[in-house]
Amino acid sequence: MTPSLLHPAGHLSAVEALALSQQAPAVLKSLPSSGKTSGASTLQSLLFAPVEKAEVWITYENLLLSCLRTGDFESAQECVQRLTDRFGDDTDRVLALEGLIREAQATDDKGLQAVLKSYDDILATDDANVPIHKRRIALLRSMGKIPEAVTGLLALLDFSPTDAEAWSELADVYLEQGLYGQAVYALEEVLVLSPNAWNVHARLGEVEYMAAATxxxxxxxxxxxxxxxxxxxxxxxxxxxxxxxxxxxxxxxxxxxxxxxxxxxxKQTNTGExxxxxxxxxxxxxxxxxxxxxxxxxxxxxxxxxxxxxxxxxxxxxxxxxxxxxxxxxxx
Known part of the structure; x- marks a missing residue:
């Protein structure tokens, strides 16, 4: 059974992502290209535009991610173009999705360096662009530039200390380097923000077990x-x-x-701490x-x-x- 395009694309298996990407032409044909009414004035667009559903734009984004996993860059580009038509080409999330497509299309280190420079250029004019910060960090990790990725995460958390996703990413980077104490600290910060996240409690337990064993x-x-x-x-x-x-x-x-x-x-001395x-x-x-x-x-x-x-x-x-x-x- 093919999964829904409303489900998070990151949770899909390779087989499920392939099944969705194969449906891309039919899905793109069935969905509206934008929320605008062609040839109408601004007032007419506001009065007579069809009711817009958030699910449409979620579908475009999830379809885009599935297409990138299977190498269907044409369909992915069509998805991001429709998102651009609707939300503009300077929207933080759209910029990040465009960057993701360029990353997927890069064939060598030179191409990835060009994408990295484009992220740096965006952040030079808009340092609070969180999606671009995160794409830059992910790209640095994929290129093996771990110290730079850590620096980027710390800079992101400096102005966005309540970003649980960034703390979790930082914990993952520390864990890769065997820095268990730092990874534990970062995961504890995630739990401060999401105290009832049972999966994070288990992840912290796994890291602490690894620290105990080593x-x-x-x-x-x-x-x-x-x-x-x-x-x-x-x-x-x-x-x-x-x-x-x-x-x-x-x-x-x-x-x-x-x-x-x-x-x-x-022998244990229980101090209560x-x-x-x-x-x-x-x-x-x-x-x-x-x-x-x-x-x-x-x-x-x-x-x-x-x-x-x-x-x-x-x-x-x-x-x-x-x-x-x-x-x-x-x-x-």
Whole structure:
């Protein structure tokens, strides 16, 4: 079944994006080219223009992104042209979409450098253009210019400190460099802005688990602190979303890690400032809960039960393998 063009294009698989892009000629023919009435005065346009629906322009943007993924630059250009006709060629978002097309069409580093210069030129006259800032940062990352990308993100957050997307991007860049402490800080800023985002709680738990596992071989106080915080984040994630597979998967992994590593850690002194690792019995109960819930999710998804089909296939496979590993170790 072909997905809707109203769904975020970034969530589509390659197969789904291809299916949508193949429909581009028919979709473009069926949609209005702009909200303007040809040959009419401004007053007539205001009085007699058809009722405009936001879904039309969302459709154009999502179709554009799907076409770029499959190399249909002609259809993508038609989409951005219709957006330009409607919103003007100096609109922040339209400028960013035009830049995205140029990025996709660039065949070498020289072409990408030209696009980067065009972004710099736009920002030189309009430093508050957030979409262009973000396209510039994404381009820098794709070109391997990580320090410049970090500088760009920090500059963006300087004047837009409530941009959760930028904080999340900064966390991702730090994580790629193994800077776990900085990545944790950036994700905590995301949670300040979106405290009930269960996926962000789980992501923070994953980063803190990685920090625990790599901190002095997992045997020092820093490892203990990160593991405790990771456990807390995964518990909060599944508290906010009862059937969140990634949350239960992370809870299973971190509880196993704590049960294996607890004997190597120094004795805890709970000052009240940090979350302490719970008693072993509590950790064991949490591990059992995670195992039971993962088993239920995998079983019901595999049986294709109603309302259990929304999981990512790769995550189901990973959960099944995790459960199989535990079963194998018990048998041995």
């Amino acid at each position: 901190s002095a071989g997992g045997s020092d106080a820093a490892s203990q602190k990160y593991a405790a915080e990771s456990l807390k984040r995964f518990c909060r994630s599944i508290e906010l979303c009862d059937d969140y597979l990634r949350g239960y998967y992370g809870l299973k992994v971190v509880t196993s890690y704590i049960l294996k590593s607890g004997g190597k850690w120094p 940090d979350f302490a690792v719970p008693e072993t019995a509590t950790v064991q109960r949490l591990a059992q809960l995670a195992t039971e819930k993962l088993s239920v999710i995998v079983r019901r998804y595999t049986a294709k039960e109603p309302h259990w089909s929304g999981y990512d296939e790769a995550e189901i496979v990973a959960a099944r393998e995790l459960l199989s590993e535990e079963t194998s170790s018990v048998v041995r």
